Amino acid sequence: MTAASSIPGSAEKVPGRFYSYLNSAVKIIGDYKGQEPLAQFLKNYFSREKKFGGKDRKQVAQLCYAYYRLGKSFTDLSFEQRVLLGLRLSATEIAAPWVELLTIYKVPETFSGTVFPWKDQLSPEVDPAAFERSFFVQPDLFLRIRPGNEAAVIKKLEQAALPFEKDGDALRLPNTAKAGELLSVNSEVVIQDLSSQKIAGLLRSYKIRVAGGVHPDSHGNPGLKPHVSDRIPATMGTQVSIWDCCAASGGKSILAADVLGTVELTVSDIRPSIIANLKKRFHEAGIKNFRALVADAAKPEAPLSRERFDLVIADVPCSGSGTWSRTPERLHFFNTEEIKTYAALQRNILSNVTRSVKPGGFLLYITCSVFKAENEDQVARLQEQGWEVKEQQVLKGYALKADTMFGALLQKKKHP
Numbered sequence: 001m002t003a004a005s006s007i008p009g010s011a012e013k014v015p016g017r018f019y020s021y022l023n024s025a026v027k028i029i030g031d032y033k034g035q036e037p038l039a040q041f042l043k044n045y046f047s048r049e050k051k052f053g054g055k056d057r058k059q060v061a062q063l064c065y066a067y068y069r070l071g072k073s074f075t076d077l078s079f080e081q082r083v084l085l086g087l088r089l090s091a092t093e094i095a096a097p098w099v100e101l102l103t104i105y106k107v108p109e110t111f112s113g114t115v116f117p118w119k120d121q122l123s124p125e126v127d128p129a130a131f132e133r134s135f136f137v138q139p140d141l142f143l144r145i146r147p148g149n150e151a152a153v154i155k156k157l158e159q160a161a162l163p164f165e166k167d168g169d170a171l172r173l174p175n176t177a178k179a180g181e182l183l184s185v186n187s188e189v190v191i192q193d194l195s196s197q198k199i200a201g202l203l204r205s206y207k208i209r210v211a212g213g214v215h216p217d218s219h220g221n222p223g224l225k226p227h228v229s230d231r232i233p234a235t236m237g238t239q240v241s242i243w244d245c246c247a248a249s250g251g252k253s254i255l256a257a258d259v260l261g262t263v264e265l266t267v268s269d270i271r272p273s274i275i276a277n278l279k280k281r282f283h284e285a286g287i288k289n290f291r292a293l294v295a296d297a298a299k300p301e302a303p304l305s306r307e308r309f310d311l312v313i314a315d316v317p318c319s320g321s322g323t324w325s326r327t328p329e330r331l332h333f334f335n336t337e338e339i340k341t342y343a344a345l346q347r348n349i350l351s352n353v354t355r356s357v358k359p360g361g362f363l364l365y366i367t368c369s370v371f372k373a374e375n376e377d378q379v380a381r382l383q384e385q386g387w388e389v390k391e392q393q394v395l396k397g398y399a400l401k402a403d404t405m406f407g408a409l410l411q412k413k414k415h416p
């Protein structure tokens with residue numbers, strides 16, 4: 001990559017390539033209109049522009065991401081100033097030439113601005129300030145150790161001297177770690193965000209309820225013993241039928257199979273390509289007993305519309321706002337109308353798939369959204385229709401370098 005020449009002020013302490021990085025980032029930002037994920041756009045861009053070496057790509061990509069972390073704010077600043085401000089706010093340490101450029105480009109020391117302007121629409125449990133701060137923190141990589149693989153996985157990580165932290169089945173690694181080169185992904189571990197892994201808590205709660213493991217609390221109310229996961233039955237006695245109606249490549253289904261044991265699994269998604277991925281992934285995961293279909297969960301389509309399941313998992317399409325620290329470009333391009341559009345789609349999906357739950361059966365509703373309209377409001381609507389909320393959680397990943405998700409376990413009335 002060659003040095004650019006548009007150099008304001010003194011360039012003595014700043015190698016020319018840093019100006020080139022900045023100019024390239026500003027050019028990319030000007031070209032990118034948010035139609036596809038930034039990661040994909042950058043990949044395509046760099047494959048066309050051969051002048052960028054590996055290190056250059058990393059630097060330029062980091063600058064682009066830094067820019068989008070500011071959302072739509074700081075519009076009084078130039079593109080260069082916004083890139084550099086985003087870098088200063090998001091990087092724990094920045095190289096001396098960037099510090100110099102912050103001065104050269106007169107990036108203000110004090111500033112005000114609202115990176116996430118939709119705080120009034122957040123789920124009530126979300127801390128708005130902490131959530132906003134999370135946009136300047138790159139989340140970690142998380143793996144979930146699949147049952148029976150713990151010793152082998154830990155041994156491999158230790159032998160490779162790969163730094164990791166372990167909490168239960170969850171492994172936290174730096175987001176640059178190449179876990180797939182060391183471990184068998186999908187068989188030994190799955191790549192799954194920490195909050196997504198915590199959906200296991202709701203599946204365990206389901207398991208205890210249907211396996212009769214629910215113990216009344218001291219007031220005689222049915223409740224769960226804390227930390228019951230190790231004591232719940234390994235098998236459920238009777239085999240349960242599950243429909244994962246927005247399965248994508250099967251992350252929640254694999255989790256369900258790992259938590260619940262042998263289940264009769266039906267998976268579907270509206271996208272044929274993702275169902276093809278799912279089949280490959282299930283093969284690697286050793287899940288054989290399943291039926292996969294392409295189906296629109298918002299419409300009563302045969303054969304699913306004729307069937308009744310013990311548990312429907314609805315990990316619905318949503319704004320994805322709980323994952324925007326991984327994809328900060330969404331913060332920049334987001335339009336609040338999308339909340340209404342997603343909420344309407346979610347209502348349609350719920351209206352349809354709840355019909356497929358047996359009387360007394362369960363629904364596990366999941367989003368990776370932080371918006372109340374996609375979370376608590378949808379659950380409240382089901383409650384009005386007679387569903388009983390057994391558990392409801394905002395899985396707050398924003399303080400844990402992880403995604404934020406929402407999950408609710410509901411039970412259908414036994415007698416309509």
Ligand SMILES: C[S@@+](CC[C@H](N)C(=O)[O-])C[C@H]1O[C@@H](n2cnc3c(N)ncnc32)[C@H](O)[C@@H]1O
Nearest residue numbers: 246247248251252269270296297298315316317
């Ligand atoms: C949040 S993702 C599901 C993630 C998945 N459960 C997992 O754990 O990996 C939502 C999925 O819903 C699918 N989807 C969107 N609209 C749909 C519809 N009308 N019917 C069925 N699936 C739909 C999308 O293709 C996407 O794969």
